Amino acid sequence: MTTSERILRDPDSVDTPQLIVSEEILQRNIAEMAAFAKSIKVQLRPHIKTHKSIEIARLQIAAGAVGITCAKVGEAEVMVNQAGIDDVLLAYPIVGAKKYERIVALMEKARIAVAVDSDTAIETISQAMVQHERKIDIYLEVNTGQNRSGVMWGDEAVHFAQEIDRHPNLRLSGIMTHEGHVASFDPDAIGREAIAAGEKMVQTAEMIREHGIELPTVSVGSTPAARMTPTVPGITEMRPGTYVLNDCSLFRYGDTWGVEDCAARFVVTVVSRAADDRCVIDAGSKTLALDGNVGHKGHGYIVGHPDVIISKLSEEHGVCELPAGEEGFQVGDTVEVIPNHICPTVNLMDEMAIVRDGVVVDHWKVAARGMVR
Ligand SMILES: Cc1ncc(COP(=O)(O)O)c(C=O)c1O
Secondary structure, rough: OOOOOOOOOHHHHHHOOEEEEEHHHHHHHHHHHHHHHHHHHOOOOHHHHOOOHHHHHHHHHHOOOOOOOEOHHHHHHHHOOOOOEEEEEEEEEEEOOOHHHHHHHHOOOOEEEEOOHHHHHHHHHHHHHHHHOOEEEEEEEEEEEOOOOOEEOHHHHHHHHHHOOOOOEEEEEHHHHHHHHHHHHHOHHHHHHHHHHHHHHHHHHHHHOOOOOOOHHHHHHHOOOOHOOOOOOOOEEEEHHHHHHHHHHHHOOOOOOOOOHHHHHEEEEEEEEEEEOEEEOOOOHHOOOOOOOOOOOOOOOEEEOOOOOEEEEEOOOOOEEEEOOOOOOOOOOOOEEEEOHHHHHHHHOOEEEEOOOOEEEEEOOOOOOOOOO
């Protein structure tokens, strides 16, 4: 596949804007990450927030993933009840008694592990497990530099690990971090930062084990660092999500990711050409989402047209700046657009059209779409 190549042969075969997914690129992305994880003897637990699809989750499991990662309980409900997945990590601080009623129901069908980073969450989970006479696996979330959720790596994490260990209905099975902050470093620094995050995790795990806690799992996860952090000896699990579809936020890492790795695109139509240097495509913020990126200027990458910039989005209008002399992009023309950040984009769609050999062969539901609760 060349960079100018689209994945859909006949764009008139779909009504636009249409999210399409190349089965070939998808399968390759799944297989390559699975092979990489196997080669470094690290378990793969992909984050499904990227695709929210039963079919893709099943393909990841079939390729060797030990289970999946979700953020929200609602995503896990879809993946357990509809996809039949029996091992789920909720890698998000799950707070509130109502959530635990739902988690206990899921525990009838699957192994559920939950991330925590607060005394309040530890107490709530413990009480729920006592009430339901259950014991649940806990991952302590550790901050290795992202400064989002997570207790500080090192002494603070050890303190929380001991706290969890004091509760008989909680089993501290792992520590986890999302080293997503490394993505903001320059491409030549990302490896160093990713390795540093991995080392903080391994060091923290060793400190926890010195207190007699078994701690089998040391889990990291982020696509830009997926080939780096998990290689630190002592890391046992990786949770990349974006890798399965990829997007143009990854283009800044030189030769590592390109158009040919992006399985998901939008087929869009030019609906206005009111000026020589401007056109409008039928994909605005309700299609492409508003996330920025530093890999390519604008709100997405138009396949085969790196010099055309999607400069402005309103809800249904994608305003494109055209270079002088551009004769294409006439009303009715179609192009493929790779979004800046594929995860929120997929969440805006009901379904994705699956393309094989240039032709739509199936439609897969975005089954966990909108499951934010
Ligand atoms: C907790 C957690 N783990 C793993 C991931 C996967 O990271 P990426 O989307 O870079 O693959 C994310 C992404 O948001 C996350 O929040």
